[in-house]
Amino acid sequence: MWKGRFQKETSDLVKRYGESVSFDWRLYAQDIRGSMAQAEALQRAKIITATECRQIKAGLREIEKDIREGRFTWKFSLEDVHMNIESALTERIGAAGAKLHTARSRNDQVATDARLYCRDEAAAILELIGQLQRSLVASAAAHAAVILPGYTHLQRGQPVLFGHHVLAYVEMLARDAGRLGDAVSRLNVLPLGSGALAGSTIVLDREYMAERLGFAGVTRNSMDAVSDRDFMAEILFAIALCGVHLSRLAEDIILWASAEFAFVTLDDAHTTGSSLMPQKKNPDVAELTRGKSGRLIGNLVSLLTTLKGLPMTYNRDLQEDKERLFDSIDTIKLALAVNAEMIAGMRVNADACRAAASDPFLLATDLADYLVKKGLPFRHAHDVIGKLTAYSLDQRRGFPAFTLDEFRQFSDLFDEDVFAVLDLEHALDARRATGAPSPAYLAAEIKRWQKVLGPARRAR
Ligand code: ARG
Numbered sequence: 001m002w003k004g005r006f007q008k009e010t011s012d013l014v015k016r017y018g019e020s021v022s023f024d025w026r027l028y029a030q031d032i033r034g035s036m037a038q039a040e041a042l043q044r045a046k047i048i049t050a051t052e053c054r055q056i057k058a059g060l061r062e063i064e065k066d067i068r069e070g071r072f073t074w075k076f077s078l079e080d081v082h083m084n085i086e087s088a089l090t091e092r093i094g095a096a097g098a099k100l101h102t103a104r105s106r107n108d109q110v111a112t113d114a115r116l117y118c119r120d121e122a123a124a125i126l127e128l129i130g131q132l133q134r135s136l137v138a139s140a141a142a143h144a145a146v147i148l149p150g151y152t153h154l155q156r157g158q159p160v161l162f163g164h165h166v167l168a169y170v171e172m173l174a175r176d177a178g179r180l181g182d183a184v185s186r187l188n189v190l191p192l193g194s195g196a197l198a199g200s201t202i203v204l205d206r207e208y209m210a211e212r213l214g215f216a217g218v219t220r221n222s223m224d225a226v227s228d229r230d231f232m233a234e235i236l237f238a239i240a241l242c243g244v245h246l247s248r249l250a251e252d253i254i255l256w257a258s259a260e261f262a263f264v265t266l267d268d269a270h271t272t273g274s275s276l277m278p279q280k281k282n283p284d285v286a287e288l289t290r291g292k293s294g295r296l297i298g299n300l301v302s303l304l305t306t307l308k309g310l311p312m313t314y315n316r317d318l319q320e321d322k323e324r325l326f327d328s329i330d331t332i333k334l335a336l337a338v339n340a341e342m343i344a345g346m347r348v349n350a351d352a353c354r355a356a357a358s359d360p361f362l363l364a365t366d367l368a369d370y371l372v373k374k375g376l377p378f379r380h381a382h383d384v385i386g387k388l389t390a391y392s393l394d395q396r397r398g399f400p401a402f403t404l405d406e407f408r409q410f411s412d413l414f415d416e417d418v419f420a421v422l423d424l425e426h427a428l429d430a431r432r433a434t435g436a437p438s439p440a441y442l443a444a445e446i447k448r449w450q451k452v453l454g455p456a457r458r459a460r
Contacts, residue, residue: 001083020319021074024081025067026326030116031081031109032064034192035089037212038104041193041204047103052096059093060085080319082106082113103204105196107226107314112192114321116213118235121329122184127457128336129177129242133170134456135340137449139348140166144442147424148263148353149362158365159357159424162348164437167445169249176242183238187231190215194222197313227313229303229321236300239328240293246335247293250286253346257283262352267345270338285342289335296331299324354424360398363427364389367399370421374413384411 036057043053063085066072078084083106090097140163150160190213193199193206199222206218219225256263266283274280306320364385371381388410392399400422407414420426431438 001078001087015077015079018079018316018319019076020080020322021076021078021084023323023326024110025074025084027081027110027113027117027322028067028085029064030113030120031085032060033116033213034109034112035060035085035100037209038192038204039100040212041206041209042099042102044208045103045202045204047202048096048099052099055093055096056089056100059089059097062092063088080106080110082109103195103200103202104192105194105226105314107196108191108194108222110318111194111226111228112190112213114229114325115187115189115191115215115231118187118231118325119184119214121333122180122235125239125242125329125332125336126177126180128333128340129173129180130453131456132336132340132343133173133449134453135343136166136170136173137446137453139343139346140164140170140442141446141450143348143350144439144446146348146350146353147357147428149357149359150437156356156359156362159362159427160437161428161439161442162353163442163446165252167442167449169245170449172245172248173242176238176245179238179241180235183231183234185216186234188214188216190218191225191228194219194225197223197226223313227310227315227318229307229318232321232325233300233303233307236296236303236324236328239332240296240300242332243289243293243296243335246339247290249339250283250289253286253342254283254290257286261356262349263356265347265349266342267347270342270345285338289339292331292335296328299328357424360392360400360422361389363399363422363424366421366427366430367418370418371411371413374415376411376413 039048039053039056039060042048043050048056063072072088074084075087078087086097086101089100143162146162147159148162148165149156150158150165190206190210192209192213193204210216210218219228253264253266255261257266266281266285268281270283270285271281272284274282303321303324306317310317367388368378368381368385371384372378376384388399388407391406391410392402400419404414404416404418407418428438429440432441434441
């Protein structure tokens with residue numbers, strides 16, 4: 001495709017080193033879409049006739065069908081997806097095919113394909129995020145009344161509702177979806193027409209091509225357009241952070257599924273056994289999710305590292321962007337899908353949760369609040385309950401086992417009504433602020449999410 005000025009064949013090693021078709025073949029649908037728009041623009045600019053345009057489009061459609069049905073032979077000697085398709089087109093339709101690459105470079109072509117690909121895949125990821133969110137909301141709804149300890153520093157802190165804990169992940173995923181949406185709105189501009197780096201003396205109607213390809217506009221600087229991979233970095237970041245969220249969820253589930261917590265039981269379909277220890281049931285899905293998050297972060301860092309020293313404009317280093325992108329997209333899609341399935345099959349052991357939440361110390365803060373409501377400054381109340389805690393540990397008796405007289409040894413503000421404070425249901429009911437885990441608020445949040453997320457859609 002560029003042999004004119006060369007007298008020697010490319011070395012076989014260089015061919016192996018430089019080919020990208022073994023992975024960028026995945027851009028074929030986007031590449032063909034871009035070429036269709038290019039052909040139409042060439043016709044509008046009177047570079048090709050209407051007949052040639054029709055031939056090109058029919059040829060491209062045929063090639064797309066062959067690729068989809070596994071009948072297309074990819075040639076490594078043709079380096080990448082772009083040259084493979086263009087060469088096949090010329091083989092099939094002759095001269096008209098050789099006109100397609102007018103006023104276009106693989107530099108603006110690959111930038112266009114990559115943006116289209118990111119846009120398509122972001123939509124698929126958003127769908128899967130929604131699916132996992134629906135699964136989490138369904139679990140929150142099914143176990144709405146289950147109380148368990150909330151932790152800081154992995155030490156028991158205060159009681160929360162299981163649903164409230166789970167909806168925290170729904171919030172994180174909503175931000176992930178928002179970030180992907182933001183990235184798409186920024187990437188949705190057409191680079192085609194930027195040529196190799198400086199446009200072309202053959203001027204195509206870029207706005208027309210943009211409209212044909214569903215872009216909201218065109219890039220404003222040809223040099224930036226062919227070398228910009230910010231959009232990929234943004235997508236990779238959004239995916240990496242989503243992976244970090246899934247990893248945190250995974251860690252909770254791994255803890256919860258342990259005999260020490262026993263808050264949940266995972267379905268057999270989402271666990272594995274041990275080849276040595278017959279009793280084992282391991283949370284491998286969660287562990288893999290935690291593990292794969294490292295790879296998603298790695299892909300982001302890898303791309304940023306590739307980009308950081310590049311002079312203007314296109315440099316072949318940029319070919320290194322795609323495997324990271326594909327890997328992150330594949331990984332997050334599968335992770336979201338399998339986690340949605342795992343959460344849907346996860347059973348919650350309400351009794352174990354309740355037993356852990358019945359640790360009286362979880363209500364120590366509520367006791368301090370009780371004294372505050374009786375007029376004691378919080379710092380003093382904190383101190384009183386701290387001493388009460390030490391006494392409780394020393395006595396090996398929980399707060400509810402104390403008599404009123406015992407409470408009064410620490411503050412005369414204690415009254416009969418203190419015992420109501422030590423009730424878990426009361427403690428949760430009292431947390432009425434927006435964002436806090438009262439049952440009423442949880443119920444409203446579950447309803448809100450069900451409305452926002454809508455009914456389950458079929459996975460793609
Ligand atoms: N395979 C190349 C890539 O992925 C396409 C662009 C090649 N451009 C060039 N001037 N060699 O980046």
